[in-house]
Amino acid sequence: MNLLTEAWIPVQHAGLPEKITLQQLLCGEKIGELCLPRDDMEFACLQLLVALTQVLFTPADKKALVQRMQKPLTLEEYVNGCEGKIDWFDLSHSETPFMQFRGVKAKEPTPMDKLMAGVADGTNKAFVNPQGLASGLCSSCVAIALYNTAYNCPSMGGGFKSGMRGSTPITVLIEAEDLRQTLWFNVLTAESLSREMPWYEDTLAQTPGYVSGLVKDSKITASSIGLTSGLFWQPARFELMPAQAASACSCCGQQGDVYTGFNKEKFNYTISGVWPHPLSARTFVIKKGEREEKFPSFTTTQPSWVHLAKLVVEMQQEKEGYHPVPVVGQLKRLGARRLDLMVGGYRNNQATVLERRHEMFSLAKGWDQQPEIIDELVRTAQEYKKSLRKALYIFSEGIKDRFAGSGVNLTESYDVLFYQQTENLIHNALSYINFEQPKNDLDKLYSSLKAVVLRLFNQATEPYQQEPKMLKALASSRRLLHKYLNELEAQGGSHESAKSA
Ligand SMILES: [Zn+2]
Known part of the structure; x- marks a missing residue:
């Protein structure tokens, strides 16, 4: 199957599923929304479509991009974009199969479910993935x-090497009116690319990594990796076994030939530095004058909003900072509009996937003018959680020589409750906040967060209210909680200073 010429894009239109071609999608001949039984597969499909569109049809500048967003490609433009590149995207090409290598040696083939994140992992996955999903x-x-x-x-x-962004990075995509427009909102212009990767023009002649091949144990610098190579980087040596005779695909259900296994072999190389992926933010620390960058990922059970400022705000302090997702940075330069984001990624423990995340965020109009408000909102909301945590900690541990605590540590379980009960408040605030004059909206959010904190504190300590032995611990931890909350309220004016900075 060739990704540039054959019908492979799973969409649904007016309730009917079908597979359409990239040409039909980009030339506006067919419409529909992506439709697969797993959210992570849908998200990956969108990433792949964006990568194809980016590499084949990079718009020169802002004007060209805006035109693409408005008008479908002509057939001639589509054909010109694909010229010379069709062989790169053929799944069963005799020499350069898509995202694979020929001649991979393995003792025995690996079953297909190893290619579907999460399916082969032992614990609890039967709930998430019906059995046989990837046979x-x-x-x-x-x-x-x-x-x-x-x-x-x-x-x-x-x-086995993990991807070029490291293990399980967070990916961010902008959502637009329909699928075709969404692709263009996530494509960088040549102008933006040169800004993100100054070596962009010099590396235009590169082919995907699996086409040009990689030398074993080679040492590569990120700044030598061009756009095409970077967006089609296969970190592992895989080769699909030939497809087997007709049966139903265990993911999408379509009848036809199916792949049931692949060969894989270990292959080592190193990339120094970080390649500026268009759909990823980067955080950095400065150590001994050197900037060390990395891609944010979901490393804890904290909700996605905790990471939001890193994804959309440019921030540089003396020793650390973050650089927003390049396509979000580009949209900021294109001019104000509401921003709808899809944020996705896995949380893992080494090779095991623990959790899949796929969330939507809406940022009200004006986010691009005052992005530091997002930073402040996220930080302050976490401070509210910390004040609850600190008060509950004192309540459980007590203070030496003054009073004994309950001995039951509730901090972790109440972190979870805080996040559950505030998630909607945060999402709503982000989607309606008046970025030009945020004070009222922020005050409203903070007083709602304060109410949640007080309610959760009462809930946690309620069973001890009648115990004379616990009265001191209760009074002291409650006093501390109010002190923390008052301090936070006193800082409430900080969005004024953020604005003028
Ligand atoms: Zn399928």
């Missing part, structure tokens, strides 16, 4: 799974 995949699902494995998943374990 055979159609060529469309297998192309998406290969791309997902290369960019979003933990490595296959010992000796």
